[in-house]
Amino acid sequence: MNRPDRALTVITCAAGPATAVGKLVSLALGRGWEVQLIATPSALAFFDPAEIERATGNPVRSQYSKPGEPRSLIPDALIVAPATYNTINKWAQGISDTYALGVLAELTGMSVPIVVLPFVNSALANRKPYRRSVESLRAEGVWIMYGPEGAQPHPPRTGGDLIATFPWHLGLDEVERMIGKQEGSPEGLRP
Numbered sequence: 055m056n057r058p059d060r061a062l063t064v065i066t067c068a069a070g071p072a073t074a075v076g077k078l079v080s081l082a083l084g085r086g087w088e089v090q091l092i093a094t095p096s097a098l099a100f101f102d103p104a105e106i107e108r109a110t111g112n113p114v115r116s117q118y119s120k121p122g123e124p125r126s127l128i129p130d131a132l133i134v135a136p137a138t139y140n141t142i143n144k145w146a147q148g149i150s151d152t153y154a155l156g157v158l159a160e161l162t163g164m165s166v167p168i169v170v171l172p173f174v175n176s177a178l179a180n181r182k183p184y185r186r187s188v189e190s191l192r193a194e195g196v197w198i199m200y201g202p203e204g205a206q207p208h209p210p211r212t213g214g215d216l217i218a219t220f221p222w223h224l225g226l227d228e229v230e231r232m233i234g235k236q237e238g239s240p241e242g243l244r245p
Contacts, residue, residue, distance in 0.1 A: 071217050131233055170196060177210045
């Protein structure tokens with residue numbers, strides 16, 4: 055089987071839209087990406103890992119490999135979706151207590167293009183620690199899609215109503231824009 059020329063890692067967190075992460079996987083595969091999915095440990099209960107593995111041909115990962123076992127690909131780009139309050143705050147603080155956070159820390163340091171689609175309610179999004187975390191990650195070149203061009207904070211306890219409309223395609227569109235700009239222009243990526 056011929057592998058695509060570009061690899062995309064998707065990191066999914068334990069939030070309602072994770073139940074439909076297969077939509078993002080299907081979109082990316084349809085656009086010619088090789089996809090590998092990494093889930094936070096809590097997110098594994100939100101979707102069927104075997105279904106994702108069949109679609110991608112890659113294992114769903116949530117733990118570090120043992121020495122000598124195959125490792126995850128170093129991707130051309132990364133999408134974190136849905137990204138939770140917990141993951142965004144830990145990532146910004148440099149906490150690496152899960153495989154997903156370890157990958158985020160390392161790939162941020164490697165300047166791999168990263169797009170984040172948060173799924174956070176407005177009460178959490180208004181907290182100073184969260185706002186500082188978003189700004190800190192943006193300062194490191196992470197593109198967090200907030201507001202009209204991405205994911206809007208929603209009122210507390212209404213997230214379940216938004217699962218069907220989660221903007222998976224916007225994250226993929228932005229990654230492709232970033233990769234195109236990176237390949238076609240030495241000017242760098244927008245933070």
